[in-house]
Amino acid sequence: MSAHPAPVDEPVLAIKAVGHAYLGRTVLDAASLDIAAGEVVALVGPSGCGKSTLAHIAAGILTPLRGTARRLYRRHGMVFQEPRLLPWATARDNIAYPLRLAGIGRRERAERAAWAAAEAALLPDDLDKYPVELSGGMRQRVAIARAIVREPDFVYFDEPFTALDVALRRRLQDLVIRTARQSGFGALFITHDLAEAARIAHRVAVMESHGRGIVGERPLPGQPGERSDALLFEITGGSFATDPLFRHLYDVDERRS
Numbered sequence: 001m002s003a004h005p006a007p008v009d010e011p012v013l014a015i016k017a018v019g020h021a022y023l024g025r026t027v028l029d030a031a032s033l034d035i036a037a038g039e040v041v042a043l044v045g046p047s048g049c050g051k052s053t054l055a056h057i058a059a060g061i062l063t064p065l066r067g068t069a070r071r072l073y074r075r076h077g078m079v080f081q082e083p084r085l086l087p088w089a090t091a092r093d094n095i096a097y098p099l100r101l102a103g104i105g106r107r108e109r110a111e112r113a114a115w116a117a118a119e120a121a122l123l124p125d126d127l128d129k130y131p132v133e134l135s136g137g138m139r140q141r142v143a144i145a146r147a148i149v150r151e152p153d154f155v156y157f158d159e160p161f162t163a164l165d166v167a168l169r170r171r172l173q174d175l176v177i178r179t180a181r182q183s184g185f186g187a188l189f190i191t192h193d194l195a196e197a198a199r200i201a202h203r204v205a206v207m208e209s210h211g212r213g214i215v216g217e218r219p220l221p222g223q224p225g226e227r228s229d230a231l232l233f234e235i236t237g238g239s240f241a242t243d244p245l246f247r248h249l250y251d252v253d254e255r256r257s
């Protein structure tokens with residue numbers, strides 16, 4: 001296990017020796033991670049280890065106390081654990097909201113929102129509904145459509161499916177895998193679920209329990225979307241289960257499903 005993984009060719013996201021503290025308490029120390037164009041990296045680690053903090057620093061929402069986060073992608077989208085939709089706007093207007101902020105005209109907004117909604121497998125009927133009228137899975141589809149509506153080349157996912165049941169989670173994982181492949185975006189995908197990481201990502205990065213940053217990385221065999229259930233079972237039940245890198249996840253994390 002190495003705290004200094006091999007450098008990635010031409011990263012679109014380069015996080016270098018990032019450290020952060022809240023109210024004087026260190027929550028991240030010397031975290032480094034590179035992600036290449038079109039590469040999906042799963043970031044796993046127990047609750048409170050600093051995953052969201054690292055993602056916020058990477059996305060430029062939070063300024064780190066130490067280290068740097070260089071963003072070389074063109075534009076990013078974000079999906080959070082809760083959908084964070086505007087309650088007074090329809091699904092369609094929620095999806096189009098980033099386009100409105102970008103000053104894009106009404107007709108183009110409508111066209112692009114319809115495209116993103118279709119990508120997220122939302123039906124036209126759903127688009128006139130308000131968030132309260134949608135199921136949890138539908139809301140998260142709206143959040144995904146909103147994240148991709150400006151055709152980002154990088155997307156941050158912060159435990160987007162943790163609140164959903166297993167079958168729904170699988171369908172939305174497939175949706176992410178498909179849209180990532182089609183549009184070629186790279187992603188930082190935070191999850192508690194190693195099985196989810198094994199399905200979605202090209203590579204898994206593991207965070208240490210006590211804010212000491214990324215303790216190691218493992219490449220995943222094959223391509224997301226092409227791994228058989230047997231292979232996924234062998235990864236999560238076999239190689240990951242016996243790999244000391246993942247041991248603290250099994251020990252510490254009671255929320256892991």
Ligand SMILES: Nc1ncnc2c1ncn2[C@@H]1O[C@H](COP(=O)(O)OP(=O)(O)OP(=O)(O)O)[C@@H](O)[C@H]1O
Binds near residue numbers: 027046054
């Ligand atoms: N704004 C804040 N002010 C003070 N402390 C914070 C703040 N945000 C996060 N923390 C603390 O920093 C640590 C890391 O938090 P962070 O949200 O990054 O963890 P996480 O790995 O994303 O956890 P989870 O898996 O539960 O989402 C935690 O101990 C948390 O309580």
Ligand SMILES: [Mg+2]
Binds near residue numbers: 052
């Ligand atoms: Mg978090």
